[in-house]
Amino acid sequence: MESLGQLLDHLKNPDIRRRTESITEELLQNPLIRALRSEYPEIDDRVIRLNLSKLYQYAGDHKHCEQCPGLEHCPNDFQGHFSKLDIERVNGTVEIYERKAPCHLQVAKTNAEMIRKRIRSFYVDDHALNEGYNNMEIMAKDRLRAPAVHQIFRYIQDVKENGLSPRGLYLTGAFGTGKTYLMCYLLHELAMVGYTGVIVYMPDFVEDLKSMMQEGQKLKEMTETMKECDLLIFDDIGAENLNPWVRDHVLGSILNYRMNRKPTFYTSNYPLDGLERHLSFTSKDGEELHKGQRLMNRIAPFVDVVQLFGENQRGKF
Structure with a gap:
């Protein structure tokens, strides 16, 4: 014109x-x-x-x-x-x-950019965070997981109505049932109302930490981000190869700071007792039950367990 x-x-x-x-x-x-x-x-x-x-x-x-x-x-x-x-x-x-x-398209774009800025991922495919979500599709994808999905929906709604509590969720279930997807959905929905979040894929995170031991500033910045964010998700915890330093000084420090302050979330193939056994064993020192129990004392009391049933969705179109 x-x-x-x-x-x-x-x-x-x-x-x-x-x-x-x-x-x-x-x-x-x-x-x-x-x-x-x-x-x-x-x-x-x-x-x-x-x-x-x-x-x-x-x-x-x-x-x-x-x-x-x-x-x-x-x-x-x-x-x-x-x-x-x-x-x-x-x-x-x-x-x-x-x-x-x-216009409404610009508002939608601005909101999407704000959401992306509120969420950080370490070693998690960003596609899982940016693909968009549909409540009805989440429910219809596999009816077996409906009880778990309802529990997550209730958690999100409760936070929107009442604010954050220090209590998170422990999402456990078999391979490929959508645990990571549902946690990304939770992050996305709560980022829309202003909460910041971090999701960490544990196997790659732990491997990277081993090479990061001499990079004090980078390690400090990463752990501070995990401590201070509103919502922290440890994805696939139990699948990593732990060493005592990672377990006791990195994970222990993060969880010790967050307990009674901010909610932490987990996805795992292990139930809680299985995770405790995993955390009690390191490749360097072997089995140390008391150290596994000490870390679990910073996890189990601060989560509600969500059992996710369903079919393996990987490879399905």
Whole structure:
């Protein structure tokens, strides 16, 4: 759309003047402008001409929005936004102010970007966090897991209504039943209402920690992020090869900080007692029951167990 400013710059040209007058007449017949004048009778022809540029922009933006080609191809001057008019009555006359408002597509894009900024993943495929979610599809995918899904839905709703509690969830079940997917869904839903979250794939995290022992600053930043986020998920805990330093000084430190403060979540193929046995054994020192029990004392009292039944969904289309 040619800007009205370009037209007004050449008003001395008779052809341009006639075209401007034609545009003015079109605006006077535009349904948007007529509706505006019906609501504000003070908007007479004089006010129209004084605010011609604003009204021209207003009508043009709305015409583009009616024929929206998508956000990436938005023809409006300010992509993803349209002109809105604020009318104020001052001493029997009206003042017209123009402002830019985001369209629903721009709002959706901004919200999605804010959600992505609130969620961090370590060693977890970001596709699982960004693919989008549909409640009905989650329920219908496998009826066997419906009780677990309902429990997660209730948890999300409770947080939305009452805020965070220090109590998280321990999601246990067989391979491929959707544990990671459901935890990503929980992160996504709560990020939408402002909570920050981190999800960590434990086998890769533990392997990386072993090579990170000499990188003190990087390790500190990572563990501080896990301590301070609103929601922390340890994904596939029990599948990692632990050493005493990781168990006692890294995991122990993170969990010791979060207990009674912020909720921590877990997915595992192990039930809680199986996880305790796993945490009691390291490749270096063998079995140390008391150390496994000490770590479990920072896990078990602060979670509700969610048993996930269902078929292995991996490889299905």
